[in-house]
Amino acid sequence: MLAGQTYFQASEIAKPYVMGATGPTQFAAFPTTGAGPLRRQSFESVLTATMGSSSNTMYERAYASVQQRAAQFADRVSTAIASGYSFNALPNTGTLSSLQQQLRTVAKIVSVRQSLGLSRQIFFVSTGGFDQHDDLVRDQPGLLANISSSVKMFHDSMREIGMENNVTLFTHSDFGRTLTSNGDGSDHAWGGIQLVAGGAVRGGRFYGAYPLLETNGAWDVGGGRIIPTVSADQYAATLASWFGVGDADLVKVAPSINNFAARNLGFMV
Numbered sequence: 001m002l003a004g005q006t007y008f009q010a011s012e013i014a015k016p017y018v019m020g021a022t023g024p025t026q027f028a029a030f031p032t033t034g035a036g037p038l039r040r041q042s043f044e045s046v047l048t049a050t051m052g053s054s055s056n057t058m059y060e061r062a063y064a065s066v067q068q069r070a071a072q073f074a075d076r077v078s079t080a081i082a083s084g085y086s087f088n089a090l091p092n093t094g095t096l097s098s099l100q101q102q103l104r105t106v107a108k109i110v111s112v113r114q115s116l117g118l119s120r121q122i123f124f125v126s127t128g129g130f131d132q133h134d135d136l137v138r139d140q141p142g143l144l145a146n147i148s149s150s151v152k153m154f155h156d157s158m159r160e161i162g163m164e165n166n167v168t169l170f171t172h173s174d175f176g177r178t179l180t181s182n183g184d185g186s187d188h189a190w191g192g193i194q195l196v197a198g199g200a201v202r203g204g205r206f207y208g209a210y211p212l213l214e215t216n217g218a219w220d221v222g223g224g225r226i227i228p229t230v231s232a233d234q235y236a237a238t239l240a241s242w243f244g245v246g247d248a249d250l251v252k253v254a255p256s257i258n259n260f261a262a263r264n265l266g267f268m269v
Contacts, residue, residue: 002021077109080116151169168197200269239268
């Protein structure tokens with residue numbers, strides 16, 4: 001995860017790994033020269049002793065375990081990223097947006113998946129600025145342009161390494177925006193449109209009914225707030241099915257899926 005931790009990536013077994021836009025944050029106190037190596041050795045000895053002592057609380061042992069994994073994974077992942085493929089679509093040089101930097105890191109990890117022992121992986125990246133109570137007309141074109149170019153650059157990167165059919169990019173947001181204006185922008189709403197891209201996507205079409213962009217219409221429940229035509233659970237279940245989750249286990253990923261007749265929206269091959 002390159003933009004914080006999400007419930008979507010956590011399970012009873014899987015432990016999410018959080019890093020920054022360009023990779024893991026290194027421990028500043030452990031340089032590879034001078035007193036750094038000895039300092040790290042002492043730090044790891046303290047962690048090992050803490051985890052192995054029954055006199056310490058479960059919280060102390062858990063904290064020490066997390067610290068130990070952080071130090072080990074930072075080295076391993078950073079080394080792997082440094083040896084990753086140099087993409088033409090997402091170059092190491094030049095100016096990239098924060099979202100594009102995150103996607104470049106994801107692409108590099110995909111390129112070295114075998115050395116990291118990865119089989120199936122979910123990455124979380126994010127970009128903000130869409131809570132547009134103000135200046136919607138001014139700001140939204142640039143925000144959407146960044147999404148558009150970032151998705152294309154990432155998909156082109158996957159093509160460079162022959163992984164376009166194995167990697168699917170999808171967007172998700174926790175709220176939509178109203179059709180009505182508050183004078184200079186919009187307010188929080190319900191329904192929204194999401195993008196799914198990749199070689200395994202039945203693309204070039206809409207899934208669900210395209211909303212009627214009219215106030216006081218059949219789908220407007222007041223204040224320009226539109227009722228969604230498909231649910232987030234259906235969306236998640238469709239992606240999870242492609243990812244390999246069995247039908248009987250979909251309720252663990254999408255707890256409300258049984259409330260809907262269509263468990264699979266059909267946008268994945």
